[in-house]
Amino acid sequence: MASIEDVAKKARVSVTTVSRTLNDHPYVSDKTKKKIYAAMAELDYYPNNIAQQLRGKASKMIGVIISYITNPFFAYLVDSIETTALESGYHLVVLQTQGKHDLEKFYTEMIKKKQLDGIIITNLETATPEIKALIDTGKVVICNRYIGNERLPVIHIDEEEASYTGTKYLINQGHKQIAFCTGNVMNTHDRRFKGFSKALKEFKLDFDENLFFEKTLDVEDGRNFLRWFAKQDSIKRPTAVFSNGDQVAAGIISEAHKYQINIPEDLSVLGFDDQPIATLTSPEITTIRQPIQTMGEYATKTLIAKLENCPLPANVDLKTEIIHRESVHNLL
Amino acid sequence: MASIEDVAKKARVSVTTVSRTLNDHPYVSDKTKKKIYAAMAELDYYPNNIAQQLRGKASKMIGVIISYITNPFFAYLVDSIETTALESGYHLVVLQTQGKHDLEKFYTEMIKKKQLDGIIITNLETATPEIKALIDTGKVVICNRYIGNERLPVIHIDEEEASYTGTKYLINQGHKQIAFCTGNVMNTHDRRFKGFSKALKEFKLDFDENLFFEKTLDVEDGRNFLRWFAKQDSIKRPTAVFSNGDQVAAGIISEAHKYQINIPEDLSVLGFDDQPIATLTSPEITTIRQPIQTMGEYATKTLIAKLENCPLPANVDLKTEIIHRESVHNLL
DNA sequence: CTGAAAGCGCTTACAG
DNA sequence: CTGAAAGCGCTTACAG
Numbered sequence: 216m217a218s219i220e221d222v223a224k225k226a227r228v229s230v231t232t233v234s235r236t237l238n239d240h241p242y243v244s245d246k247t248k249k250k251i252y253a254a255m256a257e258l259d260y261y262p263n264n265i266a267q268q269l270r271g272k273a274s275k276m277i278g279v280i281i282s283y284i285t286n287p288f289f290a291y292l293v294d295s296i297e298t299t300a301l302e303s304g305y306h307l308v309v310l311q312t313q314g315k316h317d318l319e320k321f322y323t324e325m326i327k328k329k330q331l332d333g334i335i336i337t338n339l340e341t342a343t344p345e346i347k348a349l350i351d352t353g354k355v356v357i358c359n360r361y362i363g364n365e366r367l368p369v370i371h372i373d374e375e376e377a378s379y380t381g382t383k384y385l386i387n388q389g390h391k392q393i394a395f396c397t398g399n400v401m402n403t404h405d406r407r408f409k410g411f412s413k414a415l416k417e418f419k420l421d422f423d424e425n426l427f428f429e430k431t432l433d434v435e436d437g438r439n440f441l442r443w444f445a446k447q448d449s450i451k452r453p454t455a456v457f458s459n460g461d462q463v464a465a466g467i468i469s470e471a472h473k474y475q476i477n478i479p480e481d482l483s484v485l486g487f488d489d490q491p492i493a494t495l496t497s498p499e500i501t502t503i504r505q506p507i508q509t510m511g512e513y514a515t516k517t518l519i520a521k522l523e524n525c526p527l528p529a530n531v532d533l534k535t536e537i538i539h540r541e542s543v544h545n546l547l
Numbered sequence: 548m549a550s551i552e553d554v555a556k557k558a559r560v561s562v563t564t565v566s567r568t569l570n571d572h573p574y575v576s577d578k579t580k581k582k583i584y585a586a587m588a589e590l591d592y593y594p595n596n597i598a599q600q601l602r603g604k605a606s607k608m609i610g611v612i613i614s615y616i617t618n619p620f621f622a623y624l625v626d627s628i629e630t631t632a633l634e635s636g637y638h639l640v641v642l643q644t645q646g647k648h649d650l651e652k653f654y655t656e657m658i659k660k661k662q663l664d665g666i667i668i669t670n671l672e673t674a675t676p677e678i679k680a681l682i683d684t685g686k687v688v689i690c691n692r693y694i695g696n697e698r699l700p701v702i703h704i705d706e707e708e709a710s711y712t713g714t715k716y717l718i719n720q721g722h723k724q725i726a727f728c729t730g731n732v733m734n735t736h737d738r739r740f741k742g743f744s745k746a747l748k749e750f751k752l753d754f755d756e757n758l759f760f761e762k763t764l765d766v767e768d769g770r771n772f773l774r775w776f777a778k779q780d781s782i783k784r785p786t787a788v789f790s791n792g793d794q795v796a797a798g799i800i801s802e803a804h805k806y807q808i809n810i811p812e813d814l815s816v817l818g819f820d821d822q823p824i825a826t827l828t829s830p831e832i833t834t835i836r837q838p839i840q841t842m843g844e845y846a847t848k849t850l851i852a853k854l855e856n857c858p859l860p861a862n863v864d865l866k867t868e869i870i871h872r873e874s875v876h877n878l879l
Numbered sequence: 880c881t882g883a884a885a886g887c888g889c890t891t892a893c894a895g
Numbered sequence: 896c897t898g899a900a901a902g903c904g905c906t907t908a909c910a911g
Binding site for chain 1: 903906
Binding site for chain 4: 887
């Protein structure tokens with residue numbers, strides 16, 4: 216690989232001048248520039264980005280920590296982050312934890328090793344002092360969710376409001392026994408559960424603990440829910456389920472076909488996210504749309520602004536919205 | 548940020564000794580090591596990976612060029628590549644072209660700039676001399692597909708065989724008018740089309756050009772196909788469609804509900820890939836399973852072996868298989 | 880407009 | 896077992 220020195224020799228100038236040409240420094244004569252460009256082309260020269268970084272240039276690489284890229288929610292989030300990052304000249308490293316949360320520490324150390332300029336963490340599990348320090352230096356931004364109970368700046372939708380509105384919608388359709396699925400374990404800090412409880416309370420409905428489902432995240436969890444449902448006495452069955460995402464909803468709907476359970480007549484299913492799958496099942500999924508793209512874009516712009524000490528992007532409203540399709544039945 | 552020199556000073560040894568400790572060099576006394584570790588901890592020292600790279604260490608970053616991460620096929624491929632790479636200590640940079648193939652050049656230049664050790668290209672469009680040179684140096688591996696007609700080493704399934712077998716299966720179920728969807732434009736080098744034609748010829752069936760559908764890639768393209776189908780006279784309609792992936796198949800099936808067209812009675816749909824969506828539609832999709840995970844793993848191991856001058860991994864058989872579900876009707 | 884030289888933070892051949 | 900010094904390929908303050 217040709218180095219800047221090779222170029223300098225071939226063009227019969229100093230490395231300083233070559234470097235200046237590379238960096239569009241004003242004080243290089245056109246004649247010299249031409250010579251240098253010719254030499255570069257001849258040698259197929261590309262500046263060694265590593266050497267540039269050692270001289271203080273940013274790596275222009277940011278990371279995103281996610282659980283699974285195969286989860287469409289994250290695929291869409293990563294898409295939006297990658298696209299936004301590229302616009303500012305950054306490349307994106309995908310860091311999957313696959314549920315192993317000890318990898319979070321390993322990944323964030325990449326900042327200290329200078330491999331990465333910054334990181335976007337989605338669904339932070341625990342805020343270690345290291346991560347908090349990194350947040351303070353502006354090299355880490357949290358997006359989507361933070362499970363712990365400390366106050367931390369997180370870019371997210373209003374989970375409580377979304378879930379409150381969704382639950383109220385179900386209640387207004389005449390549902391009184393509503394199952395609730397969460398991706399976490401039971402946790403009073405869970406914002407979606409808070410919104411759910413608030414709506415219930417408002418309508419003086421009791422919450423039945425047997426209708427609470429923990430760690431319900433993907434298609435298979437949805438299928439399992441339906442299998443549980445099928446086993447219940449018809450009187451004890453919930454009439455609706457607040458599923459924790461369209462993947463879960465799709466699993467419920469698909470499995471229902473096998474048990475001759477009619478969706479939505481026997482069970483109304485409310486999704487979350489509004490992923491493409493929501494229009495591919497039969498019936499299609501009524502769901503709470505989440506502005507994934509805007510969220511990813513805003514998180515990325517915030518991180519890059521912090522990295523470059525620029526003014527932060529204007530606040531955006533991460534509004535959610537109920538998309539009415541076919542999986543919720545009106546009992547009234 | 549503390550540097551190796553800071554550590555050396557604090558531990559009262561030379562930087563050489565610190566470096567040796569860092570790299571598990573044998574000739575450092577335990578006593579010295581202890582002092583050094585203590586100093587490192589106190590200073591929260593992390594070796595600057597950039598400086599290490601400038602001294603010849605690999606960046607341990609590889610890239611993968613894909614069109615869209617939101618396409619589940621690529622999400623699964625990237626998942627498998629990332630997981631395999633991490634096992635060898637490599638991190639993965641996701642490089643989306645989003646259809647803009649001029650980005651391929653920009654991305655491969657990251658190798659020359661030393662930002663990336665190597666790259667896996669999926670669906671290479673055109674093999675420029677630069678890319679061919681990179682393949683020769685072992686820094687680029689092509690995975691999945693190469694559209695051009697030069698002979699290039701590509702890690703892929705036997706597309707022709709898969710498509711031949713799938714088509715024969717449809718014919719054996721009594722189908723004679725079979726529509727064919729491809730992601731590309733009409734191209735006699737298209738392996739799937741070759742396999743399709745071969746099966747047709749074998750059974751002395753004519754291919755109807757009107758049943759050939761170009762650039763059919765995603766859910767929306769599937770919906771469009773169904774809309775076209777619904778408009779045809781029943782006699783002119785194909786009885787089956789070789790869709791170019793489960794996304795397309797899912798779009799067809801979903802749209803069929805809206806047009807009162809029964810799948811598979813009115814139209815048999817054969818998918819490709821065997822993605823999770825294949826069990827979520829109603830009816831579920833009969834499809835040709837593709838070993839995406841094995842393919843990603845093998846491509847990654849091959850690239851890393853080449854980068855590290857190790858023996859290449861043993862050849863694996865990337866076998867495809869028809870998964871029988873509900874979307875193909877037996878006419879006999 | 881141009882160049883010599885220091886230095887970014889490491890590793891390693893050489894010397895002890 | 897330990898250390899002084901060169902050098903990886905750049906950029907930049909300084910001098911001209």
